[in-house]
Amino acid sequence: MKFVCFHLMPYRPLDLAAAKKYRSAWVVLPNSFYDPEKGAAEYDSYLDQLVYAEQLGFDAIGVNEHHQTAYGLMPAPNLIASALIQRTKTVQIAVLGRALPLVNNPINIAEEFAMLDVLSKGRLIAGFVRGIGAEYHSTGVNPAFSHERFHEAHDLIVKAWTTPGPFEFEGDHFRLRYVNLWPRPYQKPHPPVWIPSMGSRETVVWASAPDRKYPFMVTFSPESAVVRYHNMYREAAQAHGYAASGSQLGWAAPIYVAETDERARQDAEAGIESLFNNFLPMPYEMLLPPGYTSNASMKATMKLRPALGAWPRQQTIDELIANGTIVVGSPASVRERIERVREQTGFDILIALLQFGLLPDHLARRNMELFAEKVMPKLR
Amino acid sequence: MTEEADRLVTRGVSVRVRYAGAGPPALFLHGARGWPAWLPFFARLSQHYALTVPEHPGFGGSNDPPWLRDIADLAMYYLDVLDQNFSAPVHVIGHSLGGWTAAEAAVRNSGRIASLTLIAPAGIRIKGIPPGDNFIWSPEEAARATFYDQSLAEARLKETPASEADVDIELQNKLAAVKFGWAPRWLNPNLEKWLHRITVPAQIIWGREDGLLPSAYAKLWREHLPSAKVSIIEACGHSPHIEYAEAVGDEVLAFLAGVRA
Numbered sequence: 327m328k329f330v331c332f333h334l335m336p337y338r339p340l341d342l343a344a345a346k347k348y349r350s351a352w353v354v355l356p357n358s359f360y361d362p363e364k365g366a367a368e369y370d371s372y373l374d375q376l377v378y379a380e381q382l383g384f385d386a387i388g389v390n391e392h393h394q395t396a397y398g399l400m401p402a403p404n405l406i407a408s409a410l411i412q413r414t415k416t417v418q419i420a421v422l423g424r425a426l427p428l429v430n431n432p433i434n435i436a437e438e439f440a441m442l443d444v445l446s447k448g449r450l451i452a453g454f455v456r457g458i459g460a461e462y463h464s465t466g467v468n469p470a471f472s473h474e475r476f477h478e479a480h481d482l483i484v485k486a487w488t489t490p491g492p493f494e495f496e497g498d499h500f501r502l503r504y505v506n507l508w509p510r511p512y513q514k515p516h517p518p519v520w521i522p523s524m525g526s527r528e529t530v531v532w533a534s535a536p537d538r539k540y541p542f543m544v545t546f547s548p549e550s551a552v553v554r555y556h557n558m559y560r561e562a563a564q565a566h567g568y569a570a571s572g573s574q575l576g577w578a579a580p581i582y583v584a585e586t587d588e589r590a591r592q593d594a595e596a597g598i599e600s601l602f603n604n605f606l607p608m609p610y611e612m613l614l615p616p617g618y619t620s621n622a623s624m625k626a627t628m629k630l631r632p633a634l635g636a637w638p639r640q641q642t643i644d645e646l647i648a649n650g651t652i653v654v655g656s657p658a659s660v661r662e663r664i665e666r667v668r669e670q671t672g673f674d675i676l677i678a679l680l681q682f683g684l685l686p687d688h689l690a691r692r693n694m695e696l697f698a699e700k701v702m703p704k705l706r
Numbered sequence: 707m708t709e710e711a712d713r714l715v716t717r718g719v720s721v722r723v724r725y726a727g728a729g730p731p732a733l734f735l736h737g738a739r740g741w742p743a744w745l746p747f748f749a750r751l752s753q754h755y756a757l758t759v760p761e762h763p764g765f766g767g768s769n770d771p772p773w774l775r776d777i778a779d780l781a782m783y784y785l786d787v788l789d790q791n792f793s794a795p796v797h798v799i800g801h802s803l804g805g806w807t808a809a810e811a812a813v814r815n816s817g818r819i820a821s822l823t824l825i826a827p828a829g830i831r832i833k834g835i836p837p838g839d840n841f842i843w844s845p846e847e848a849a850r851a852t853f854y855d856q857s858l859a860e861a862r863l864k865e866t867p868a869s870e871a872d873v874d875i876e877l878q879n880k881l882a883a884v885k886f887g888w889a890p891r892w893l894n895p896n897l898e899k900w901l902h903r904i905t906v907p908a909q910i911i912w913g914r915e916d917g918l919l920p921s922a923y924a925k926l927w928r929e930h931l932p933s934a935k936v937s938i939i940e941a942c943g944h945s946p947h948i949e950y951a952e953a954v955g956d957e958v959l960a961f962l963a964g965v966r967a
Contacts, residue, residue, distance in 0.1 A: 466890070616881040616884040
C-alpha cells in the first residue's frame with residue numbers, strides 16, 4: 327500500500343460561532359475573518375508537517391486546491407508544492423488536484439505541472455479535479471459545461487505534455503493557435519495523473535478507460551460508498567476489457583491514531599466535528615449547482631453522501647466513525663478498519679488526512695508519528 | 707380551444723406546448739423556473755388571442771438539443787418557430803428569461819413580431835444594482851424573493867413534486883436555467899447596445915418590489931426603447947402576471963388593442 331500524507335490547510339483561527347451566521351464557510355464567509363499574520367503562522371505549521379511526513383516515511387505528501395473558503399488556504403496549490411519541493415528530497419509531491427474547468431486557459435496548468443515535475447526531478451503526481459460545486463459560484467464558471475471543460479482541458483494538457491509542439495488545439499471551449507510547452511515534463515511520458523472525486527459513474531468510467539487507467543480516489547465518503555465506487559471502477563475496467571489493479575484505487579479519509587480508541591476519540595473530536603460541521607457544510611445549492619453532475623448522479627449523491635451537504639445537520643464524531651467516513655482509534659483499530667476496506671476492494675493507495683479542522687499542531691504531529699510507526703508498516 | 711399539453715415540432719426539435727383561444731396569434735415565453743401551469747393570465751389573453759405557450763427547449767419535457775448552448779441559440783430557435791408555425795406576425799409576451807429571449811430575437815429580426823411585451827425581463831442590468839442570486843438561494847429564499855404577497859410564497863413552498871418524473875423535470879429546469887443565466891448572471895453584455903434594433907411596439911411591465919431583477923432596470927429598458935409603454939406595478943414581486951393576473955392581463959390586452967388600432 328502506498329501512503330500519502332495529505333493536507334487541506336484549514337484556517338484554524340476562525341471564529342466558529344461568528345462564522346456560523348453565514349450560509350457557509352465557502353464563497354460568502356467575509357474574508358475579514360482572515361488575519362494574514364495568523365495565516366502566515368498556519369502556513370508555517372502546515373508546511374512543517376508535510377516536510378516532516380517525508381522523514382516519517384510517507385510515500386507522498388499531498389495538497390489540493392480550494393477557493394474563497396476557510397476550509398483550505400490553497401487557492402494556488404502549486405505554490406505550496408513548489409515550496410515543498412525545495413524542502414524535501416525524495417518524497418513524491420501530489421497536487422490533488424488542480425480544478426481544470428475553472429481556468430480559461432488550461433495550458434497554464436500544463437505549464438505549471440511541467441515546471442513542478444522538472445523542479446522536483448520527476449516527483450510530481452498530477453491530480454485533475456473539477457473543483458467542488460461552490461467553486462462554480464466563486465469563479466463564475468458555468469457548471470452546465472463543467473464535464474465538457476474538464477474533458478477538453480484534460481485532452482489539451484496531456485497532448486501538450488506528450489505531443490511535440492507547436493501544434494494547434496481546436497476545442498469547443500478552448501482554442502489555441504500555438505501550443506508548445508516549455509518546459510516539458512520530466513517524467514515519461516508525463517507525471518502520473520490521479521483523479522480524486524466525490525464519486526460519479528461518469529468519472530469512474532472515464533478514469534478507468536484503457537488509454538488512461540488513472541487511479542481514482544474516493545474522498546470523504548462513508549465506507550459503503552468507498553466500497554461501492556472502488557468496485558464500480560473494477561467493473562468499469564472489466565467492461566473495458568482488463569482487470570484493474572489495487573494501485574488504481576485510492577481512498578482519502580481523515581484518520582486519527584492514539585494509544586487507545588477512547589483517547590483517539592477524545593483528541594480528534596473537536597477537529598473532526600469542526601471539519602464536518604463548520605468548515606465543510608454548505609447548502610445543496612452551493613454543493614451541487616445544476617450541471618455539476620448529471621441529474622441521475624445528483625440524486626444518487628444526495629442519498630449516498632450524508633457527510634457532505636449535511637445542512638444544517640450537526641454530525642458527531644461517533645456517527646462519522648460508525649459509518650466509516652473517518653478512521654479514528656488505536657493503531658490496531660485503525661489498521662483493522664483500513665484492512666476491512668482493503669479486503670472488500672483491494673485498494674492500494676491511502677490518502678491520510680492527519681490534520682483536520684481545528685486539530686492543533688502537537689496532536690497532528692503525534693497522529694502522523696503514530697500512524698507512520700504503528701499503522702503503515704503492517705499495511706505495506 | 708384546448709389547454710392540453712401538445713407537442714410543437716420545429717426543425718426536428720419537439721417541445722411541449724399548450725394552445726388556447728382564437729384571434730390574432732400571441733406567443734408567451736416562460737421564465738427560468740420552467741413551463742408554468744395554465745395561469746389565469748393565459749385564460750384572460752386567450753379570450754381575444756390565439757395563445758401559444760411553449761416550453762423552451764432544454765426545459766422539463768421538451769427536447770434538449772445539443773446545439774442549445776446560450777441565450778443566442780434560444781433566440782434563434784424562436785425566430786425559426788415564428789417563421790415556421792405562424793402565418794401572421796405574432797404578439798410576443800415574455801417573462802424574465804422569456805422576456806430576455808424575446809428581446810434577443812427581436813434585435814436580430816422583428817419581421818415576424820407584431821409587438822413585444824416584456825414582463826420583468828432579464829438580459830440587461832445597471833452596474834451597481836445587482837440582481838438577486840437565485841442560484842445560491844434556498845427554495846424558501848427563492849419563493850420569498852419571487853412574490854411580494856408572502857402567502858403566495860408560502861403556497862409555493864408547500865408544493866411538493868407529485869412523482870419522480872416531476873423531480874426530474876425540476877432538475878432539468880434548473881439545469882436549463884443555469885445554461886442561460888449563470889455567467890454572467892442573467893445578462894448578455896452585448897444586448898444593450900443593439901436594443902435600438904427593436905422597432906415594433908413594446909411595453910415593459912415590472913413589479914416595483916421585484917426581489918430577483920430590480921425594477922430599477924425598467925428605466926434602462928425605457929432609455930433604449932423610448933416609445934415603449936412602461937408600467938410599474940406597486941406592491942408586486944417578480945411575477946406580475948401571477949400576482950396581479952387580472953390587472954396585468956387588462957394592461958396587456960389594452961396595449962395589444964392599441965397596437966392593432
